[in-house]
Amino acid sequence: xxxxxxxxxxxxxxxxxxxxxxxxxxxxxxxxxxxxxxxxxxxxxxxxxxxxxxxxxxxxxxxxxxxxxxxxxxxxxxxxxxxxxxxxxxxxxxxxxxxxxxxxxxxxxxxxxxxxxxxxxxxxxxxxxxxxxxxxxxxxxxxxxxxxxxxxxxxxxxxxxxxxxxxxxxxxxxxxxxxxxxxxxxxxxxxxxxxxxxxxxxxxxxxxxxxxxxxxxxxxxxxxxxxxxxxxxxxxxxxxxxxxxxxxxxxxxxxxxxxxxxxxxxxxxxxxxxxxxxxxxxxxxxxxxxxxxxxxxxxxxxxxxxxxxxxxxxxxxxxxxxxxxxxxxxxxxxxxxxxxxxxxxxxxxxxxxxxxxxxxxxxxxxxxxxxxxxxxxxxxxxxxxxxxxxxxxxxxxxxxxxxxxxxxxxxxxxxxxxxxxxxxxxxxxxxxxxxxxxxxxxxxxxxxxxxxxxxxxxxxxxxxxxxxxxxxxxxxxxxxxxxxxxxxxxxxxxxxxxxxxxxxxxxxxxxxxxxxxxxxxxxxxxxxxxxxxxxxxxxxxxxxxxxxxxxxxxxxxxxxxxxxxxx
Amino acid sequence: xxxxxxxxxxxxxxxxxxxxxxxxxxxxxxxxxxxxxxxxxxxxxxxxxxxxxxxxxxxxxxxxxxxxxxxxxxxxxxxxxxxxxxxxxxxxxxxxxxxxxxxxxxxxxxxxxxxxxxxxxxxxxxxxxxxxxxxxxxxxxxxxxxxxxxxxxxxxxxxxxxxxxxxxxxxxxxxxxxxxxxxxxxxxxxxxxxxxxxxxxxxxxxxxxxxxxxxxxxxxxxxxxxxxxxxxxxxxxx
Amino acid sequence: xxxxxxxxxxxxxxxxxxxxxxxxxxxxxxxxxxxxxxxxxxxxxxxxxxxxxxxxxxxxxxxxxxxxxxxxxxxxxxxxxxxxxxxxxxxxxxxxxxxxxxxxxxxxxxxxxxxxxxxxxxxxxxx
Numbered sequence: 036x037x038x039x040x041x042x043x044x045x046x047x048x049x050x051x052x053x054x055x056x057x058x059x060x061x062x063x064x065x066x067x068x069x070x071x072x073x074x075x076x077x078x079x080x081x082x083x084x085x086x087x088x089x090x091x092x093x094x095x096x097x098x099x100x101x102x103x104x105x106x107x108x109x110x111x112x113x114x115x116x117x118x119x120x121x122x123x124x125x126x127x128x129x130x131x132x133x134x135x136x137x138x139x140x141x142x143x144x145x146x147x148x149x150x151x152x153x154x155x156x157x158x159x160x161x162x163x164x165x166x167x168x169x170x171x172x173x174x175x176x177x178x179x180x181x182x183x184x185x186x187x188x189x190x191x192x193x194x195x196x197x198x199x200x201x202x203x204x205x206x207x208x209x210x211x212x213x214x215x216x217x218x219x220x221x222x223x224x225x226x227x228x229x230x231x232x233x234x235x236x237x238x239x240x241x242x243x244x245x246x247x248x249x250x251x252x253x254x255x256x257x258x259x260x261x262x263x264x265x266x267x268x269x270x271x272x273x274x275x276x277x278x279x280x281x282x283x284x285x286x287x288x289x290x291x292x293x294x295x296x297x298x299x300x301x302x303x304x305x306x307x308x309x310x311x312x313x314x315x316x317x318x319x320x321x322x323x324x325x326x327x328x329x330x331x332x333x334x335x336x337x338x339x340x341x342x343x344x345x346x347x348x349x350x351x352x353x354x355x356x357x358x359x360x361x362x363x364x365x366x367x368x369x370x371x372x373x374x375x376x377x378x379x380x381x382x383x384x385x386x387x388x389x390x391x392x393x394x395x396x397x398x399x400x401x402x403x404x405x406x407x408x409x410x411x412x413x414x415x416x417x418x419x420x421x422x423x424x425x426x427x428x429x430x431x432x433x434x435x436x437x438x439x440x441x442x443x444x445x446x447x448x449x450x451x452x453x454x455x456x457x458x459x460x461x462x463x464x465x466x467x468x469x470x471x472x473x474x475x476x477x478x479x480x481x482x483x484x485x486x487x488x489x490x491x492x493x494x495x496x497x498x499x500x501x502x503x504x505x506x507x508x509x510x511x512x513x514x515x516x517x518x519x520x521x522x523x524x525x526x527x528x529x530x531x532x533x534x535x536x537x538x539x540x541x542x543x544x545x546x547x548x549x550x551x552x553x554x555x556x557x558x559x560x561x562x563x564x565x566x567x568x569x570x571x572x573x574x575x576x577x578x579x580x581x582x583x584x585x586x587x588x589x590x591x592x593x594x595x596x597x598x599x600x601x602x
Numbered sequence: 603x604x605x606x607x608x609x610x611x612x613x614x615x616x617x618x619x620x621x622x623x624x625x626x627x628x629x630x631x632x633x634x635x636x637x638x639x640x641x642x643x644x645x646x647x648x649x650x651x652x653x654x655x656x657x658x659x660x661x662x663x664x665x666x667x668x669x670x671x672x673x674x675x676x677x678x679x680x681x682x683x684x685x686x687x688x689x690x691x692x693x694x695x696x697x698x699x700x701x702x703x704x705x706x707x708x709x710x711x712x713x714x715x716x717x718x719x720x721x722x723x724x725x726x727x728x729x730x731x732x733x734x735x736x737x738x739x740x741x742x743x744x745x746x747x748x749x750x751x752x753x754x755x756x757x758x759x760x761x762x763x764x765x766x767x768x769x770x771x772x773x774x775x776x777x778x779x780x781x782x783x784x785x786x787x788x789x790x791x792x793x794x795x796x797x798x799x800x801x802x803x804x805x806x807x808x809x810x811x812x813x814x815x816x817x818x819x820x821x822x823x824x825x826x827x828x829x830x831x832x833x834x835x836x837x838x839x840x
Numbered sequence: 841x842x843x844x845x846x847x848x849x850x851x852x853x854x855x856x857x858x859x860x861x862x863x864x865x866x867x868x869x870x871x872x873x874x875x876x877x878x879x880x881x882x883x884x885x886x887x888x889x890x891x892x893x894x895x896x897x898x899x900x901x902x903x904x905x906x907x908x909x910x911x912x913x914x915x916x917x918x919x920x921x922x923x924x925x926x927x928x929x930x931x932x933x934x935x936x937x938x939x940x941x942x943x944x945x946x947x948x949x950x951x952x953x954x955x956x957x958x959x960x961x962x963x964x965x966x967x
Contacts, residue, residue: 070658071711073754074666131735134725136743136750136786143737161750167665168750175724209704238661271637274663354663357682358639474649517653520620523705526653767932806860807932832864839861 036214039446040065040183042437043203043218045190045245047072049166049423050405050430051224052173054387055182057434058222062441065183067190067205067216069225069240069528072174076226076238077426080166081277081350083150083158084130084427085420086123090144091156096120098155101595103421106152106308107414108555108565109597110258110573110590115385115410117593119421122428127159130427135172137161138347148347149282152308152418152602163277163350166423188214189528190244191460193221193252193401194453198391200400201447203248204457208528211521215454219444220400220437223249223381223389224430227406229262230532231540232374232489233481236268236275240532245407247535249381250542254391254398255575255586257409258379259539260546263417263556264490266312268373270331272358276351276370278419281305283347285336287316288367289324295332300602307602310416310556313372317490326369333367372490376417378556379546380409382575382588387433388440393575393586400444404433411573414590415555464530469513476510477533479503480540488544493561497548501582504541511537542576545583550574567597605636607686612643614655615696617703625703628652634685640695641669641680644707656706667755670819671707672696677757677817698760714756717773721780721798726791742787748822749782758814758824764807771807772799774814774824781827784834793838800835808832863924870921877914902965915958923951 041062044051051066058064068075087094099120104111131137131145138146138161150158161168177184187208194201194215202217225245229237246256266287267276281287287305289295299315300307307315320330336344336351341364344352348363355363381403382390388397405426412425467473480503487500511533518526552566553559573588609631617625630647641659648655657680658668664682671680674694685693701709727736752775759765759773772780780799783789799805805828814824901907926947934940 070660070666070668071715074660074668076661076666078753079661079663079665128733128735132727132731134783134786134789136746137735139738139740139743141740143739145735162747164665164751167753171750171754172725178719179724238666240660272662350665357664357684358637360637360684472649472653518656520618520654520705522618522620523656523708525656525658526648764932767935800859800861802860802931804860806864809928809932832861835859836861836865839859840865 036212038065038214038216039063040216040218041441042220042222043067043216044222044224045203046075046224046226046405046407047174047184048075048077048224048226048405049169049173049426050433051075051222052170052177053427053430054222054224054404054434054437056173056176056180057431058220058437059180059182061438062219065185065216066177067185067188067203069187069189069208069244071186072177072184073171075170076241077423078167078170079236079238079275080423081163081275082279082282083148083160083165083420084127084169084423085150085153085157085418086127086159086424087120087155087157088124088127088145088147088159090140091147094155094157096123099123099153099157102153103412103418104414104595105600106416106418107412108310108416108600109567109571109592109595110261110411110414110554112411112414112591113593113595114591115412118385119412119425119428123424126424126427126431130169130172133172133176135161136168148279149306150419151278151281151306151312152303153420158279158282158420160279162346163279163348169423169427185214189531190225190248191457191531192453193248194450195252195398195401196448196450198398199447200398201449204454208525209523211524213454213457215449217446217449218400219441219446220402222387222433222437223401223403223407224405224433225407227377228536228539229374229377231481231484231536231543232262233485234268234273234371235374236265236273237374242532242535243377243407243539244532244535245403246380247538249389249403250538250578253577254389255382255577256379256539256542257382257575257588258411258415258546258573259377259542259576260550260574261378261415261556262374262543263309263376263378264313264372265375266309266316266372267334267370268375269354269359270369270371273371273373274354274358275373275375276334276354276368277348278309280334280336280348280351283336283343284339285334286338287312287370288333288335289319290326290328290332291324295319295324303602308416308418309375310558311602313490314558316370317372320371321491331369331371334370335367336363337365337367376422377406378409378411378413378415378417380407383408383410383433385410385432386436387429388436393588400440400447402433402437404429415557461527464527464534465516465519467512467514467516469510469515471510471514472517473511473514473530473533476507476514477529477536480507480533480536484540484543488547490558492547492557492559494548497544500544501541501548504537504544508537538578542578542583546574546576546585549585571597607634607636609691610634610643610685611692612647613692613694614707616655616706618654618705636686638685639681640673640683640685640693643685644680644695656708658708664819665753667753670698670755670757670760672698677761677819679755679819682819698756700760700762700766701756711756713769714759714773714775717759717776718754718779720772721776722783722791722795723776723779725783725786726789726794728790736788738787745785745787746782749778749785749827751820752778752782752822753820755819757817757819761813761817763811763813764809768803768807770803772804774808774828777805777808777831778822778824778827781831784831796831796835796838799831800839805831805835867921867924870917873913874917874921877910877917880910881914899965902962908962908965911962912959915955915962919951919955923947
């Protein structure tokens with residue numbers, strides 16, 4: 036089936052729907068989304084969204100900017116970060132005016148709490164359901180503007196003809212039919228890829244499909260080696276326990292009952308950035324100082340008192356009880372680091388236009404925003420609360436840029452073979468002659484990424500993981516699809532998702548192997564120091580027949596020269 | 603954490619109109635260990651025993667609302683229900699009642715989503731905005747806390763007899779959404795929205811059966827919200 | 841601000857779909873009133889010397905205008921309360937339009953007949 040829209044947005048999380056609210060004003064617009072909009076993983080964001088509103092502390096955008104630059108281990112592009120933090124207060128007020136029910140101060144202002152790496156109370160929150168309330172508010176705004184949704188449509192290919200984006204080909208999961216969407220502008224907002232790891236805070240849906248689709252269209256991916264591990268994932272599932280728990284005053288305790296951060300970040304303690312805190316916890320675990328020598332430590336919030344916990348952290352109370360069997364009012368919560376966020380993604384300029392090479396040439400008609408994009412505002416390590424902010428600010432900018440560009444963007448010629456090509460791909464997927472169920476391949480990938488490309492990395496295991504991925508790709512080619520139905524074939528969907536995971540995991544590992552330094556979330560035990568002389572630059576990676584091919588882009592530094600990073 | 607709980611039997615509703623017009627129930631046996639949720643089991647069954655078993659899931663942390671289904675007779679989220687807490691070793695898994703089934707445990711929730719559209723489901727402000735946020739006291743914010751935590755999983759409306767009998771009935775899920783705006787001190791479409799829920803298919807269809815409160819996996823109180831809406835509508839019209 | 845999308849939907853109170861608030865309120869008020877009336881009626885008829893009661897005693901009471909009003913109120917409220925309840929159940933549960941209308945007509949006719957019978961009985965007694 037053929038559809039025509041001026042703007043097609045892929046993904047209905049915060050970034051996608053914020054872009055939709057903007058883009059609908061400039062022409063016809065639709066949103067394709069793999070899960071129903073309010074089921075997007077933005078809704079699982081708990082702790083807050085950062086802005087220097089100054090409602091609870093004196094604050095200023097320059098302070099926010101410095102915290103973010105320092106948090107990024109100086110890999111963030113400072114012009115982009117300046118845009119982000121200067122737009123933040125208005126973005127939050129904009130969300131509030133759309134009806135977002137933020138928690139309030141006694142004076143009736145938006146409440147703000149402390150958060151890791153931020154030196155002021157800057158995280159605007161709604162209890163521990165901040166992402167949830169913003170996601171639902173943006174969905175409501177899309178309904179208000181009659182934005183057309185195609186829920187449970189999975190985009191399988193970008194149509195790029197003569198260097199310009201002409202639309203997408205998508206699978207309607209409910210019917211198994213392919214749909215072609217011609218568009219003048221396509222905005223990718225497909226989220227992250229935490230599902231490549233065994234222990235992950237991410238939804239099952241977070242398989243980096245958008246990244247894979249872009250890479251398959253011959254576009255580069257930027258800084259993919261930077262994967263954020265959140266310090267406090269519930270043990271054993273990896274489900275997120277908000278940093279807000281520490282922002283409110285929670286402590287991290289090792290097996291000896293000590294506040295372990297004293298050894299690693301004596302100044303900021305539990306509110307050090309996530310890379311520092313995750314490494315600290317993993318070190319304690321590796322050195323046998325987990326609880327009972329096990330693979331977890333404790334997050335203790337009991338001293339906050341029942342009233343504050345029930346008011347500000349109700350979801351944590353519920354998750355701890357249901358998934359760890361722990362009453363957080365009376366017992367400490369078992370936690371472990373968990374794969375959480377992808378700093379890397381599809382390279383874009385400051386208005387979401389997708390960059391195609393190291394020189395910064397853009398793909399006409401193609402935009403990306405949110406976690407799937409790499410602007411880069413997070414550099415080597417994102418600060419908590421900056422991701423919701425990025426999704427909202429750059430979602431809006433991408434939507435607005437698409438609108439502004441529409442007059443210049445014609446209807447690019449649609450490659451006639453696009454849909455047929457996807458049909459062939461699907462047939463090949465279904466055609467595996469082996470006996471192996473593909474779920475086992477996925478398990479092996481996640482296990483290997485966890486073991487060999489986790490918080491602590493070094494050459495040997497990374498090389499081993501590259502081999503593993505290459506072997507998994509061979510196994511995948513022969514894997515068996517048992518469900519031959521067309522209607523709501525979730526096995527087919529999972530198989531396509533696994534293909535995405537395999538696609539970009541190779542880039543993650545190869546990038547980690549190539550970057551012979553430690554910066555932010557990327558830590559090499561064999562190169563434990565940051566190396567600004569060689570590596571103060573972004574990696575761009577293309578998928579090649581012999582594996583990923585790299586190029587590099589310098590970091591844009593405007594205000595703050597790199598310094599040693601101490602917390 | 604990996605202590606085995608022994609063998610469990612899952613009796614699962616199956617329906618695939620491409621293969622047969624008649625639904626059936628399949629039985630799967632599996633070894634369950636402590637800490638496993640019903641969703642973990644469904645995923646294990648799909649991975650190891652029957653790849654065609656079809657269900658929705660995403661966040662697996664009880665916030666996205668994808669995996670609402672009927673487990674041992676009660677609507678709940680498969681992802682947050684520990685198998686160890688269920689009584690007996692036979693577990694019946696059915697799709698949410700009241701919605702048409704697409705395949706196996708996947709239902710078509712269009713009626714539920716459409717019901718939201720009938721209560722003006724977005725924030726309305728007529729008198730304009732200040733430069734900063736609209737002020738709201740913590741107490742006023744708390745008034746709608748229950749309703750803003752709704753994840754739209756559809757469990758409540760699925761359990762409502764008024765909705766089963768009459769799908770024009772707005773249903774508790776959408777009425778909770780109406781409550782969320784009508785009792786938001788910043789919203790300025792109270793009158794319009796009250797008129798929308800005041801009709802014959804609105805709050806007055808509610809027979810206070812309380813199924814919705816029993817069914818809500820997040821422990822929200824749709825019926826309490828409906829009671830407040832009834833009083834508000836009454837004050838408006840009588 | 842546009843309300844266009846909501847106007848088509850909604851269960852809004854319009855001429856075709858009158859507000860349900862009056863009916864709901866009536867049901868609550870009549871329910872409370874019936875509780876009192878039925879209690880008095882019950883105690884009077886079944887507890888206070890019911891075994892020795894004669895036809896003449898009942899006639900004597902009914903000739904009192906106050907008791908006449910009491911019985912008329914009981915009759916009217918019981919039937920209207922019952923009618924409204926039955927109407928709601930039929931609206932909820934009977935889906936085919938024809939059957940729904942037929943059933944409602946039947947119940948209305950029965951209610952009307954009972955009301956007339958009661959009216960005649962109560963008013964027929966002269967002091």
